[in-house]
Amino acid sequence: MGPEIMAQAAKIVRWLKSNRDLNIDISEVEYGESYFRKEGKIISEGGLAQCDAADAILFGSIGGDYVTQVPPDEWGQTRLTALRKRFGLFANIRPVRPFPELYEASSLKREVIDGVDLIIVRELIGGVYFGKPRGIERTPQGCRAVDTQVYTSEEIRRVGRVAFELARSRRGKLCSVDKSNVMETGKLWREEIEHLGKTEYPDIELTHQLADNCAMQLVRRPGQFDVIVTDNLFGDILADCAAMITGSLGMLPSAALADIGENIGRPALYEPVHGSAPDIAGKNIANPLAMILSLSLALRYSIFSPRHAELVERAVRDVLARGVRTKDISKDGVDFVDTEQMGDEVLASLSGC
Numbered sequence: 001m002g003p004e005i006m007a008q009a010a011k012i013v014r015w016l017k018s019n020r021d022l023n024i025d026i027s028e029v030e031y032g033e034s035y036f037r038k039e040g041k042i043i044s045e046g047g048l049a050q051c052d053a054a055d056a057i058l059f060g061s062i063g064g065d066y067v068t069q070v071p072p073d074e075w076g077q078t079r080l081t082a083l084r085k086r087f088g089l090f091a092n093i094r095p096v097r098p099f100p101e102l103y104e105a106s107s108l109k110r111e112v113i114d115g116v117d118l119i120i121v122r123e124l125i126g127g128v129y130f131g132k133p134r135g136i137e138r139t140p141q142g143c144r145a146v147d148t149q150v151y152t153s154e155e156i157r158r159v160g161r162v163a164f165e166l167a168r169s170r171r172g173k174l175c176s177v178d179k180s181n182v183m184e185t186g187k188l189w190r191e192e193i194e195h196l197g198k199t200e201y202p203d204i205e206l207t208h209q210l211a212d213n214c215a216m217q218l219v220r221r222p223g224q225f226d227v228i229v230t231d232n233l234f235g236d237i238l239a240d241c242a243a244m245i246t247g248s249l250g251m252l253p254s255a256a257l258a259d260i261g262e263n264i265g266r267p268a269l270y271e272p273v274h275g276s277a278p279d280i281a282g283k284n285i286a287n288p289l290a291m292i293l294s295l296s297l298a299l300r301y302s303i304f305s306p307r308h309a310e311l312v313e314r315a316v317r318d319v320l321a322r323g324v325r326t327k328d329i330s331k332d333g334v335d336f337v338d339t340e341q342m343g344d345e346v347l348a349s350l351s352g353c
């Protein structure tokens with residue numbers, strides 16, 4: 001359902017260009033299943049070059065059964081994780097801030113999620129997603145599959161610094177998450193983050209949690225967190241878990257960055273945390289708000305226009321306050337709108353913001 005939700009974000013960015021002096025050039029690149037069905041690959045060379053040249057890439061969710069048909073070489077070079085690597089996007093920012101209008105949609109109690117405002121900083125181009133050796137050995141006796149979790153000091157420090165900087169711009173608290181009780185990479189992770197805290201960020205209140213405990217704390221008392229920093233795999237899992245604080249995976253945006261602030265580098269990549277949901281694709285029922293909120297992150301971090309980012313966020317909030325809901329965030333039996341209508345409702349709210 002990537003194209004369906006992207007169409008809604010595209011409406012909004014065009015509207016901002018025409019009506020609110022947003023001064024950016026937009027180009028569109030086809031990626032994923034539709035392109036693959038026509039051309040046998042998931043992105044064209046020209047499309048990749050367009051991405052290379054951009055400041056920010058707004059990326060619709062991808063996935064589905066077709067990926068098994070993509071030739072392994074092609075897949076290896078242009079799959080989402082490969083693009084993250086290509087652009088050096090080591091820091092994935094996943095903010096979790098429930099809208100009070102949606103407290104009812106969360107599976108957690110109102111008093112547990114009230115006022116939660118946390119950010120998960122996930123290391124994005126290292127760890128077990130990329131470690132070598134990797135593969136499945138097939139022998140007559142059976143198979144053996146290997147993945148490798150590996151981190152260097154430098155990989156931990158650079159994502160650590162992004163997390164410390166974010167904490168400094170917020171409430172000054174950082175919780176680093178690892179499995180140092182069982183993993184060597186976890187021991188190094190804790191050592192490096194601890195060292196960074198002592199030497200470069202003594203003003204930040206640094207704590208550590210084991211990943212399993214953090215999963216529990218996220219649903220027990222998420223209000224304790226300001227910024228969380230963790231590795232690629234734990235970050236993937238904990239972000240989905242934390243998404244339920246907002247009521248739906250359809251609400252969570254993310255930014256993949258090669259640094260932050262003035263050093264951000266380019267291109268950065270902005271995408272919803274959720275996947276492509278093949279079960280509801282093509283039905284015009286997906287929630288486009290995570291996609292739209294990803295646009296607002298792009299406006300904030302890459303376009304350096306907090307004014308436009310806030311406009312989008314305010315419009316989303318206004319839509320929710322008016323009771324407009326897609327299926328995933330509506331109560332049973334209550335009317336809901338489709339993907340396109342939700343996009344139009346955000347546009348309507350924007351005009352009034």
Ligand code: IPM
Pocket residue numbers: 063080081236273275
């Ligand atoms: C995410 C997704 C991706 C990941 C998949 C689609 C490769 O789950 O961005 O969280 O595991 O990183």
Ligand code: MN
Pocket residue numbers: 236237240273
């Ligand atoms: Mn994920």
